[in-house]
Amino acid sequence: MSRKVLLIEDEPNITEAIRFLLTREGWQVETHDEGTDAIQVIAAARPDLVILDVMLPGKSGMDILRDLRDHAELQALPVLMLTARGQSRDREMAERAGVSRFMTKPFSNAEVLTAVRDLHAQASRS
């Protein structure tokens, strides 16, 4: 069974690192580096999981998440959010917007892999 993750991140090096990790885990990794059309990209790609950066050009990850939760077909999609702004306010905001998991950069690779596995397992069970 093919597992697809959509990574929305504007830092190419971080994108490359996550792609490397998840590909080895057996994920099909698609990437996007811009906020404005993120919802359309997600809708088109139909991933099992979205990894979303907060500070994106065009539209912030928070706004994308809120749109996603309002979206009729996409609202149940597990979202792992990554941010480099290490403020507790951001975590609260994300949780209110309906984030599935919130992580602060820099993260350890093991953490990311664990989070991805957990989220996928939850999604599969339900």
Add this chain to the structure above:
Amino acid sequence: MATLNVLILVCLGYVVLLFGVAFAADRMAAVGKGKWLRSPLIYTLSLSIYCTAWTFYGAVGNAARSGLEFVTIYLGPTLVMVGWWWGLRKLVRVARSQRVTSIADLISSRYGKSNTLAVCVTILAVLGGTPYIALQLQSITLSFSIFAEADPTGLYREGSSVFWVATGLALFAILFGTRNLDANERHHGVVTAIALEAVVKLVALLAVGIFVVWGIAGGLGPMMDRIDASEIGQWNVDASRWTTFTFLSAAAFVCLPRMFQVMVVENDDESHLRTAAWAFPLYLLLMSLFVVPIAVVGLDLLPEGSNPDLFVLTVPLSQGNDGLAVLSFIGGFSSATSMVIVTAMALSTMVSNHVVMPIWLNTQDRPGAVPGDVRTIVLLARRVSIAAIMALGYFYYSLSGGGAALASIGLVAFAGISQILPALVGGLFWRGATRTGALAGLSVGFGLWIYTLLLPGMDGGIIPHSVIEHGPFGWGWLRPQALFGIEGIDPMVHTVMWSLLLNTIAFCLASLLSFPSPMERLQGAQFVNVFDHSVAPRGWTGSVAQSEDLMIMTQRILGPTPTQEFFQAEAERQNGRPGRLPEPTPGFLQRLERELSGSVGAATAHAMIGQIVGGASVSVEDLLAVADESAQMLEYSSQLEAKSAELSRTARQLREANAKLTQVSMQKDAFLSQVSHELRTPMTSIRAFSEIMRDTDGLSADEQTRYAAIIHDEALRLTRLLDDLLDLSVLESGQVSLNMGDGTLRAVLDRAVSSALTGGGATLQVRRTRASERMALHTDLDRLGQVFINLISNAQKYCDAAEPVLTISAHDVGGQMVVDFVDNGSGIPPDAQSMVFEKFARVGSDKAGGAGLGLAICREIMQRLGGEIAYLPGQGGAAFRISLPLAYQQAAQ
């Protein structure tokens, strides 16, 4: 024979004693001790400055020359004290309630606080006072010279001794007369010293008299025989002279500035006047008791041609009684010094308050903004005035030569100062008296006094002889000493009669014809009705007042709750029925008025109740008092208004400061959040790839190289970011020290271009016009180069043209070096242009890895260098302009 040097020592000792007494009295008053300092006795004794050296020595001389006429000088004040004490009480009450500082102040205050009047009175007082001071100085000199004649070995020099005496007296007056500013604070030191002097001169004169009667004449009986035998004993009364002189001395007693000072300004308690009313005439009686005996014996004993003015001294001396002579000398010295000191104090207050201070206030640029301590300036003005008045007296003495011309000056001064009398008495008792009237009366009287008495009496012919003989322009009826053709009168009588008569007529006529200002009416009412206003409250008689109306009115003023409480208490007090309104009894109305006056002032309260009670109509005085109170309230409320405006201004400033702080705090939060993001992003890549390299087996060599390169790049990015942050914080805090140097623009650009283009892709082509780059610079060349490098590498990073070209062109625009950096890319979108110099501002997606601090740093650097950097819109590609003042311009500045 007492040697002169001993005399001088005694004199000095006496002066030291006076200083000591004055100092001790001031000290006691300051610590609240010495109640006796404010006793009626001290007050009465202080009034004795009326008796100057002119009286002490001159009375005997006067008696020797004109018989009993000298008595008039004592008679006038006695009549005033005994017969007119109620007038004096009114004067004292008015002066106290109006906080009057001098007679000039009193007159000015009564007539609508007119400074013109005050200046008139001041001039009159100084004009009359200066010769009078000179007279005192002369008496001291003359008495010195008596001793000097007998002792040629002495140190006595006439001129210098007078000078030192004048200086000493000025010093005393300044020291004890200008310690306090408020005229209502008494000069206890001076008054006490004067009281002491009063005792000394009385004792001295009595001692000489007793010596003459019992020591020389041999008892009362023989003395009476001698008097009968003498011409003086003849009861030779010239009625007009007697009347005139008595009147004159009475008027002067009230009007003289020094008398006003001790009698009114220094008065502590009105009731002292009651004691003084009998005690002061007694003092005068004692002073005059032995005048005739001394004169008679002096005429008998001393050789023909001796100066009778000095009999008090020369009689004991001729009998070899040196001790008594010295005592007598001290008595005369006391009379002179006390008069001079108090006169100088009183005149200086007038001069400084009515002449110096108004002029000084006018010379201030902004009348509203009188600098802080006016007090010291007032005190300084008073001190300088004392010195000036004393100097004036001294010069008058020196110029007049101290001759006989001075002897008559006492009465001349009296006649001059008496011109104030109509305005003073009229002001106290006649509400119709106006400022115009007072001015008219004063001018007429003053002018006549100068024309008929002062000028004709002067040596040196200020008025030509022909004018005195035939009148000005030959108009006989204007002859100075025979006005309107009435001849054959004594000149003094003539002057006093005409000047005071015409003065009074002018005063009354002008008052009747002129219309007083509101201020004059108000002051007039307060002066004339001083006892009504300040003592018994006006009572309420039986009335038809409606208690309900009274309550409604009271509620409006006091508010509902206090009004309820007050009326309840009153009802209970009346008949034990707290539930009902109190009956409007007189007692209740009076208490209500008192209650209300605490809020709205006495006069308003009275008028308001009067309106409701209806029985008493509101009088003009009531209305004036209301007007006065309203003016005060208006002033108070405008002060409140100013205060509340100030408060709201402060509040607005606080709000603005708070908004600024909030903004700064938000900016700081945003900045920290940005810094966190910019640091965490490269660290994320570094951590991820280092963990990949550590944990992943079987990475290919290519992958290994590639990931190591990423780690390396991100580490560099981190370093650059930290460097930029540090640089920016140093620049922003202003702690950067500029390393100033000289160079040309071309050299700086050369280095910047080569430094920016090495290591990069080097696809950017840089176009320059080297000829225009020969400008000389005096600035921090490295910092300027840093700005250039930044702009060039920005072009290299962000110029999106297929063949990127950066054009650098330099111009000298009015002493400014202007360098433009324009590339051929798509430039910066208009909405982002204003943001490019902000920290962490990045346009579009930043693939070049800059943190967005470069242009912010450039802007900071240019500001430090005294120039600027700006975005140039409309140049096609991205365009920046650097401007900096040129070296020669800076040198020229």
